[in-house]
Amino acid sequence: xxxxxxxxxxxxxxxxxxxxxxASGLTFxxxxxxxxxxxxxxxxxxxxxxxxxxxxxxxxxxVKGRFTISRDNARNTVYLQMNSLKPEDxxxxxxxxxxxxxxxxxxxxxxxxTYWGQGTQVTVSS
Numbered sequence: 001x002x003x004x005x006x007x008x009x010x011x012x013x014x015x016x017x018x019x020x021x022x023a024s025g026l027t028f029x030x031x032x033x034x035x036x037x038x039x040x041x042x043x044x045x046x047x048x049x050x051x052x053x054x055x056x057x058x059x060x061x062x063v064k065g066r067f068t069i070s071r072d073n074a075r076n077t078v079y080l081q082m083n084s085l086k087p088e089d090x091x092x093x094x095x096x097x098x099x100x101x102x103x104x105x106x107x108x109x110x111x112x113x114t115y116w117g118q119g120t121q122v123t124v125s126s
Contacts, residue, residue: 001025001115005095008120011085015124019080021095021117028076029053032098032107035069035080037091037122044094049106050078058106062088085124092119 007019021033034049048069049058057069068081078095096113107113 001097003095003097003115003117005093005117005120008093008122010123010125012125013086015085016081016083017085017122019082019093019095019120019122021078021080023076023078023097026097026099026115029073030099030101032100032103032105032112033069033071033078034096034098034107034110034113035078035093036096036110037089037093038119039088039091042091044110046108046110047093048080049108051104051106052100053104056104056106058108082122085122087124087126090122090124092121094119 002024005021035047036044037047038044046060050069054071066084071078095117097115098113
């Protein structure tokens with residue numbers, strides 16, 4: 001299984017970025033997908049999760065109304081659209097996957113996730 005995250009970069013406050021996470025080696029539509037982030041000197045934290053069908057999503061309060069997660073099961077890819085970016089969004093962003101054949105919800109706790117991508121750096125300048 002491989003999760004390849006990309007799309008990070010340097011952006012000014014108020015700008016936008018779109019992250020993508022391409023999955024391979026798994027049956028993508030059986031997996032809950034999540035995005036987490038880790039800022040320098042801080043613990044990794046939950047950002048957003050999406051159910052295997054894309055019907056259900058869960059967002060951290062800090063990103064609600066600014067970030068949008070979506071997935072394309074035909075392309076084995078999950079996306080994170082990030083708008084109105086703030087300096088405090090600066091972090092390495094990781095995508096993660098958790099198989100959920102008989103579960104239709106999302107996972108917030110990182111301990112549920114089995115597979116992790118390598119991370120992509122997002123830097124928001126003030």
